[in-house]
Amino acid sequence: MNMTTPIEKRDFKIVGKSVRRDDVLEKVTGEAQYTGDIKLPGMLHGKIKRAAIAHARIKAIDVSKALAYPGVKAVLTHENVPRVLHYGSPHPRSASCTKDQYILDDKVRFWGEGIAAVAAISEEIADEALDLIEVEYEALPAVFEPEDAAQPGAPLIHDVGPGGNLVLDPVRVNRGDVEAGFAEADFVLEGTFAGGRPHPAYMEPNVCIADWDGSNKLTFWTSTQTSFMVRGILAEVLGLPLTKVRVLVDHMGGGFGAKQDLFQHEFLCALLAKETRRPVKMEFTRHETFVAGRSRHPCRIWLKQGFKNDGTLVARDMKLVYDSGAYGSHGPGVTIVGTTAATSLYRCENVRLEGRCVYTNTPINGAFRGYGVVQSYYALDIQMDEAAERLGMDPAELKLKNVVRAGDIAPSGHPIIGHGLEICLKHGIDVLDWKTLRGRDRTPDPKRPHIRKGWGIGCEMHGSSAYPGIKEQGNATVKINEDGTVTLLTGAAGLGTGAHTALAQIVAEELGVRFEDVGVIHGDTDVVPWDIGAFASHTTYLVGTAAKMAAGKVRAAVLERAAMKLQVSPAEVDLSEGKVFVIAEPDRAMTVSEAMGPSRGIPAANIVANGTYEPTKSYSFAAHFTEVDVDIETGIVEVKRVVPVHDVGRVIHPIAAQGQIEGGIQQGIGHTLTEDYVIDKKTGRSLNAGLVDYKMPLSMDMPDIETIILEAAPDPGGPWGAKGVGEDPIIAIGPSIANAIHDAIGIRFHHYPITPEDVLKALREKGA
Amino acid sequence: MRRFEYHRAETLEHASRLLNELGDDSFLFAGGTDLLVEIRERLRRVRNVVDIKHIPGLSDITYDETRGLTFGALVTVGRLERLPLVGARYPNLRAALASLGSIQVRNRATVVGNICRASPSADTIPPLIADGAFVHIYSRTNMRVIPLSEFFTGPGKSVLARGEIVTGITVPPATENNGKAYLKHGRRKAMELSTVGVAVSLTMEDGVCNDIRIALGAVGATVLRAQQAERMLRGTALDAATVKDASAKAMEECTPISNVRASADYRRDMIGVLTGRAIKQALEAFA
Structure with a gap:
């Protein structure tokens, strides 16, 4: 990895260093306790009966045989659970806007939806009892494609919401005068684009444990990114005050955004535990993470843009349709973010956008890294490549001409800070000597005559924080102990990204203590400050700033106390590397431990400070330069080399940032070439709900990735200028691959995944 | 995962008797890498597993x-x-x-x-x-x-x-004049079921192929021999034109289906490509 730092030179002690994460050892030794590892005395196991039909009314459901099965303790159906209509997403009126879900309903809206739940003394018995539940369905006509669902007269999936199977009213954005823009254009490009249904396939399947105590308080362990949201909705649906619901989450095996919803099994687990008065665990199988988890919204995009002959973009007209699946979940949020994102990336003054989100009788789509933007920027970036081709221009040159610059209005409505994207592009062009690459000898290697090589560029920008959809808030509490060690309390979940390490670095740096002296307490809603959840690439940006604020207050209090002990005024002392000293006489010093601890006549101090931060949004940027090999006989595309150039502001932990970038690229390669969760268009049945036929790239499929991180456009809203990095890398890689394939074989693909069959078919149609 | 009964066989005779006595839904268990997954994924109904790992003499x-x-x-x-x-x-x-x-x-x-x-x-x-x-x-x-x-x-x-x-x-033993290859077509490089697999085993004598066997995987109800293609190749020098024609013949001989991994047409196409490439790779033994 390369890093260049044109910004403020400052002698950081801890920030910017790849300190060792304190969870590494316990994870590699298997000692780390994940939710699924927890066993409570008397714990029962819950399982969910899933519908084998895509759209139906339940006429009758008979659980008598299941209830009588030895070892079964409780069975729940729509007839005996509270009928509370609720939002799928924990961000009501932003990510979700219509309450469209019941815990269990008498209607089935997708194949695989839960229709009953069993608790039994073992997982096997619960599983076997599912087969004893007899269901009589009245089949309803079903729709599986958004085009069909949006037709007048299509079967309606919900009787709430705007109607016509719309999840929300169409999102419309108008800037400038699009018609005038097209009138001014020298040429117009128009195309349709389509995205598949990639699935996050996080390592740790969804899992939760519910336990009610004698005071009717619910303790709930769950693998979630949004523990306070789980607490809130559980309390609301169960009719409890927040003091009676405690949510715990420790280590997580990933989430990638999808673990933000309130899942059906979470309600059912709490209810089964209540019914049986015993702890109940529910853990998804891999199959269930597909059918009952969340995937990326499939989309259809129509994009028409007008260009001048000098490459200036003068009009953009775009219609996007996102497939929400059977429930709203994050459909509204994804549609709003994905649609408004298309105001930016490449400058255009005349923009008309319309985003729709449509219910279909398919599994639920939700939040997923890149949140609607993966889809819209795939179209924008590929069409920019096409414009370059039409103009006879180098795509690097055209993209450089049109990328957003400092001061341009971002999708959030605020001016963009810094020329981040321009700098990323220029840096990649220089490092790779792009002109030479473009002009290289393209004669196939005689040893591999069936291989064609290509290079492509993809650009992206993505916000840290969900503003303006959500008015965000980051909180942190920092306390210092009498031995000089420091405790950070945070509600931010640790999905496995190393967020807690970054937060501890920020606290140590700001306070002036060693990294090793900062402990992090997280994941207990009864203890830590309220948190909005770990999503939207915002933890370092948002909670990091709150932690820095709290640490700053503690530092001031420590200085005051030390000054008192050193018999000087607080302004005369400074604190660095765990030592307080008199600035004028550095030898007059004491350790933080001496400052904090009791001394003759003075007890130890209780210094606690809170930080609360309500930011707007920053944008991170990236340009990915990607090389592919295309086998023109098999259609197989192999990504050979990726040079991702990212601007993420101040880097807190370089290896963690690099890990995010490499991981995003791996996921993005999968989405672009091999990953698609396929739903049968006749029955709505899942055709590859499992890792046997849902193919993510593995280590052996990974190209060389030469990550370059530029600290080019720091955002004053983040700690020392830090911005988000989680979502960015998955966005640019897709179009860079599609553009590289075009460079290799002269064929444009407007969809993903681009399968070997697609490539071969297109090559034949072209007559190659 | 569904429950099943575990039986440990001490001898082949014991294992065989257990299979007979236990009746339907009883399966031998050695590595278990497929069977346990099938039980877990409910792809196979299993009441009994008969473990043969402790039977002597089967590891030679x-x-x-x-x-x-x-x-x-x-x-x-x-x-x-x-x-x-x-x-x-x-x-x-x-x-x-x-x-x-x-x-x-x-x-x-x-x-x-x-x-x-x-x-x-x-x-x-x-x-x-x-x-x-x-x-x-x-x-x-x-x-x-x-x-x-x-x-x-x-x-x-x-x-x-x-x-x-x-x-x-x-x-059977391999000889000096054998050339062999197996090519697998999958969606990724590891942890993958083949979309198409082609194995070739051939014998060259004085520049002439006197025997060749081509076996095609994942393009029929069982693994198939491309026997007509083999006949076209025997007695030739395996020149590019003949290999091309024989590869086309192998495409005719296979009977693939369409599923989520690939369409029948694509599988057939890959038989054509991989047969040619496998023969070429097998001939590298003589290069």
């Missing part, structure tokens, strides 16, 4: 120049893969072994298990059929040895009667 590997390579039912994929002899004499089998699952799976799975599962896409079957391997079958009344090519009757189905147990495989 022998080779001699007259009878060839013989390995027992408990020989793992990984063990055979790492055997230098296999790499040197049976590079097609070696390639198939190395492409199966992951290192962890290969250290657990047995080759005979891969064969008895009788999947048309099983990696080890095409090279063994191309090499003319034989199957040793134990039964309490009628022990037999049959060509592997006659073992399969359909997807997941074989000629084994209840109580019969495959104890090992014999692959």
